[in-house]
Amino acid sequence: MNQGLVSQRSTLSEAIPVASSWILRSEPKPKARLRFFCFPYAGAGASAFVSWVHLMPPEVEICAVQLPGRETRLREKPFVRLPVLVQALRESLRPFLHGPFAFFGHSMGALISFELTRELRRARLPGPVHLFVSGHRAPHLPDPDPPIHQLPASAMVAELRRRYDTPETLIQNPELLELLLPLLRADLALCETYLYSAEDALDSPITVYGGLEDPKVSRQELAAWRSQTRGVFDLRMFPGKHFFPQTAESFVLQSLGNYLKRVLNSAL
Numbered sequence: 098m099n100q101g102l103v104s105q106r107s108t109l110s111e112a113i114p115v116a117s118s119w120i121l122r123s124e125p126k127p128k129a130r131l132r133f134f135c136f137p138y139a140g141a142g143a144s145a146f147v148s149w150v151h152l153m154p155p156e157v158e159i160c161a162v163q164l165p166g167r168e169t170r171l172r173e174k175p176f177v178r179l180p181v182l183v184q185a186l187r188e189s190l191r192p193f194l195h196g197p198f199a200f201f202g203h204s205m206g207a208l209i210s211f212e213l214t215r216e217l218r219r220a221r222l223p224g225p226v227h228l229f230v231s232g233h234r235a236p237h238l239p240d241p242d243p244p245i246h247q248l249p250a251s252a253m254v255a256e257l258r259r260r261y262d263t264p265e266t267l268i269q270n271p272e273l274l275e276l277l278l279p280l281l282r283a284d285l286a287l288c289e290t291y292l293y294s295a296e297d298a299l300d301s302p303i304t305v306y307g308g309l310e311d312p313k314v315s316r317q318e319l320a321a322w323r324s325q326t327r328g329v330f331d332l333r334m335f336p337g338k339h340f341f342p343q344t345a346e347s348f349v350l351q352s353l354g355n356y357l358k359r360v361l362n363s364a365l
Contacts, residue, residue, distance in 0.1 A: 118170060119189040121161040124150045129158035130361055131226070132198040134190070136206030136213075137161075138232070138340075139284035140277050142168035152350045157357050160193060162186070162206075166280050175283035179291050182209065183216045191222065199227040199360065201353070203306075203342050204261075205288050207233035211325070215296055224301055227360050228326075229353065231306035232339055234314050235321035237293050246285035250278055257281070260313050262338040302328035304356060306349065308341035309334050 120134075121143035133153065135146040143161035150159050164182070166175025176182040186209070194217075202210035207230035217224045234240070245256045254274065257263040267274060303326040307319040316334065323330045333352055337344040 117189060117192070119163055119186070120193065121146075121163050121169075122158065123147055123161075124159070126155075126158040130156040130197065131357065132158050132160050132193060132196065133357065134160045134162055134193075134198060134200050134210070134225075136200065136202035136209045137164065137167075138204035138206055139288065140167075140281045142170075144168055148346070149350060152354065154354055154358050154361065156361055160198075162190075166283060175280055175287075177283045177286040177290070179208065179212055179287050182287065183213045186213050187216050187220060187222070194223050197226050198223075199229065199357065200225045201229040201231070202233075203231040204233050204339070205284055207231055208236060208288060208291060211236055214299060214301060218299070224299070226301065227356065228299065228301045228303045229306065229356070230303065230322060231342060231349075232308065232311065232314055234318035235325065236291075237295070237324070238318055238321055240289070244285070244289040246282050246289055253278075253282070253285075260339075262312055262340065264340065298325055298327045300327055302326060303330050305330075305332045306342070306352070307332070307334050308337045308339055308345075310337060311339045311341070313339050 135143075135149070137143065137145050143163040146159060146161040153159060163170055164175065165173035176185070190213075200210040200214060202208070210225075210228060211230060214224055214228055242260060245253050245260075248256065254263075254268060258268055267277070303322055305319045305322045307314060307316060316332075319334075320332055322332075335341045335345045335348050335352075342349050
């Protein structure tokens with residue numbers, strides 16, 4: 098449990114942040130006791146979490162993170178280096194961090210949420226009461242696959258299909274694929290140029306989610322996240338491949354809801 102949680106028992110309504118292009122709150126909850134920041138996978142935006150809003154505990158407010166270069170921020174240039182992005186997130190999310198909060202990130206989002214947690218600690222700002230990471234190997238493990246963000250389009254798409262089991266609905270839609278390719282290149286560059294630097298383990302408990310048939314990330318690579326926390330660690334596996342949060346959504350959300358209820362009941 099993070100220090101200072103006992104003093105954060107009040108609702109979040111004491112200081113409601115102004116609207117932000119970085120955050121999508123499709124159902125603001127000023128009386129919520131916990132904000133749940135959700136970070137998307139490569140090529141995705143905040144809309145990936147829209148269906149989650151009504152399936153979370155009523156005391157939890159979903160804050161879906163909208164990164165530049167997609168959806169409502171399509172005209173903005175996407176980030177291609179993770180350190181620059183987490184610094185921008187630190188400042189952009191600061192108005193939302195006045196009360197208890199948790200992070201969730203899938204694939205690229207897992208890496209972003211982890212490094213943002215460390216960036217908040219370096220800046221002596223409040224950190225998440227719980228970190229949920231999904232579909233990404235532990236950050237200190239090197240990627241066994243060579244980078245693909247600079248490959249020709251056809252070769253890059255072929256590798257996306259092989260490594261991540263990218264949905265055929267995207268692969269077989271040339272217009273949508275052409276629109277998304279620049280964003281996918283940028284997001285892949287952000288992940289593939291990432292360099293891990295050793296720091297002290299986090300105080301935040303970490304829960305790791307994985308897909309039983311994920312062709313990209315093994316159970317052993319997920320279990321290695323254990324070394325990144327001094328708090329409670331848990332690993333949960335779900336049926337499905339890399340995009341199991343979509344194909345097994347009901348199971349994932351049930352698990353998240355149960356965890357968040359425990360956080361609300363015991364820590365806040």
